[in-house]
Amino acid sequence: xDMKQPFEKLVELHGATVxxxxxxxxxxxxxxxxxxxxxxxxxRAYPELPPDANKEAWLVTIAHRxxxxxxxxNGRRPVPIEAVPETPSPHGVPGSGDDGxxxxxxVARLPDKQRRVIAYRYLADLAFNxxxxxVGGTPAAARRAASDGLKSLRSRLVAxxxxxxxx
Amino acid sequence: xxxxxxxxxxIALAPELITVEPEVLGRLHAGLAERASREGILDVxxxxxxxxxxxxxxxxTERGLVRVAYEREGLDAVLNTLSERLSPRILEAPARxxxxxxxxxxxxSGRRHVFDLPIDLALSAGFRRxxxxxxxxxxxxxxxxxxxVARAVGNPKAVRAVGTACATNPLPVVVPCHRVLRSDGxxxxxxxxxxxxxxxxxxxxxxx
Numbered sequence: 291x292d293m294k295q296p297f298e299k300l301v302e303l304h305g306a307t308v309x310x311x312x313x314x315x316x317x318x319x320x321x322x323x324x325x326x327x328x329x330x331x332x333x334r335a336y337p338e339l340p341p342d343a344n345k346e347a348w349l350v351t352i353a354h355r356x357x358x359x360x361x362x363x364n365g366r367r368p369v370p371i372e373a374v375p376e377t378p379s380p381h382g383v384p385g386s387g388d389d390g391x392x393x394x395x396x397v398a399r400l401p402d403k404q405r406r407v408i409a410y411r412y413l414a415d416l417a418f419n420x421x422x423x424x425v426g427g428t429p430a431a432a433r434r435a436a437s438d439g440l441k442s443l444r445s446r447l448v449a450x451x452x453x454x455x456x457x
Numbered sequence: 458x459x460x461x462x463x464x465x466x467x468i469a470l471a472p473e474l475i476t477v478e479p480e481v482l483g484r485l486h487a488g489l490a491e492r493a494s495r496e497g498i499l500d501v502x503x504x505x506x507x508x509x510x511x512x513x514x515x516x517x518t519e520r521g522l523v524r525v526a527y528e529r530e531g532l533d534a535v536l537n538t539l540s541e542r543l544s545p546r547i548l549e550a551p552a553r554x555x556x557x558x559x560x561x562x563x564x565x566s567g568r569r570h571v572f573d574l575p576i577d578l579a580l581s582a583g584f585r586r587x588x589x590x591x592x593x594x595x596x597x598x599x600x601x602x603x604x605x606v607a608r609a610v611g612n613p614k615a616v617r618a619v620g621t622a623c624a625t626n627p628l629p630v631v632v633p634c635h636r637v638l639r640s641d642g643x644x645x646x647x648x649x650x651x652x653x654x655x656x657x658x659x660x661x662x663x664x665x
Contacts, residue, residue: 296501296540296547301486306477309485313474322485329489334498336545397474413474 294341297333300349305329307414308349314397314409315357324360328353347420350410354424396446404439411436490550500544502553503536508565509660510653513630515554515561518543521575522557525628527649542580561630567664570597572631580627584615588622595636598665600658602640624648630657 308328312321331352339348397405403425410421411432418429418436425432493499501523503516514532516524516539523543526535540547551558556574563569576593578586587610595601601609603623607616623634629648635657639645647654 293537294540294545296536297545298503298536298548301489301548305482305485309477309482310474318473322481325485326488326492329485330492330496330498333489333493333546333548334496 310413311409324356327356350414351424400439404435407435408439490548500546502550504551504554506558515557518577520577523577585622589632598661600636
């Protein structure tokens with residue numbers, strides 16, 4: 291199909307996925323702002339996008355840049371990684387009663403690149419080739435970052451889970 | 458679930474990342490349409506309204522109402538055509554069509570006889586456009602024949618072309634091609650189907 295779909299269709303098909311990626315990358319509190327900036331920039335550039343482009347990879351690429359902008363303008367990472375905060379982060383999961391042990395906060399404490407690679411691979415379902423083009427480096431390095439991130443998530447979750455309690 | 462087996466699937470099951478409520482997306486979509494409109498990058502806004510002749514799609518450019526489509530035309534197909542012929546920068550943006558929706562509603566309730574909306578004839582050119590401009594002058598409750606329209610636009614032999622212009626009218630209801638009948642008084646064709654044409658003519662006969 292070489293016809294260009296109405297932009298409305300892109301929002302319908304990819305809006306939820308892009309929001310999930312934004313949540314994983316900048317945290318739930320700022321995800322919606324980044325989503326808006328992403329789709330606004332996408333709408334502006336859409337007429338120039340080749341009709342056969344991978345639209346989800348294109349949208350995630352824009353979301354990647356917008357999330358970096360958002361984190362820079364706030365002068366901080368979405369959630370501190372140096373230390374596990376004693377008090378709940380103000381940027382934690384709103385209204386979820388997040389006790390700092392949930393999967394989201396584990397994802398948030400991963401090094402930036404691992405967190406992004408995991409989001410782009412497992413929430414947006416992008417290939418490592420596409421992910422490498424977005425985050426830089428080689429596809430093999432992206433694959434390693436995903437694998438290291440998963441390993442790290444696994445050990446954090448095991449450590450935080452009392453025996454016998456199921457997730 | 459065994460926690461030591463955390464993998465992609467478990468991440469995909471983390472509800473705080475995965476669950477996206479329709480209300481959240483609806484709110485984000487509305488905010489996007491509003492900002493895009495304000496920044497002048499929403500080239501085509503559309504809205505779907507319920508009427509006695511079924512769902513109608515109303516689409517508007519910055520210049521005015523550009524398309525009215527019946528559901529039987531296939532709303533996806535209509536949007537695809539708008540994307541190809543006008544611009545792919547299309548969003549459902551009901552607020553941009555508030556006035557058009559209100560006038561259509563008034564028309565179907567018999568309270569409005571004349572549409573007072575900016576019109577964009579970008580989807581129509583040449584002879585067809587000339588015909589549409591003439592149709593806008595056929596008043597509420599009145600009808601003309603295809604032959605009369607052909608004479609009125611200065612091309613009395615072009616009866617068939619007038620029929621084609623009516624059949625491809627991008628703005629049915631608002632540009633009243635339903636007011637054009639065959640010379641013998643029979644209905645002829647209609648983009649919204651003959652039932653819709655009959656409904657519109659009866660509505661106008663009753664409210665005129």
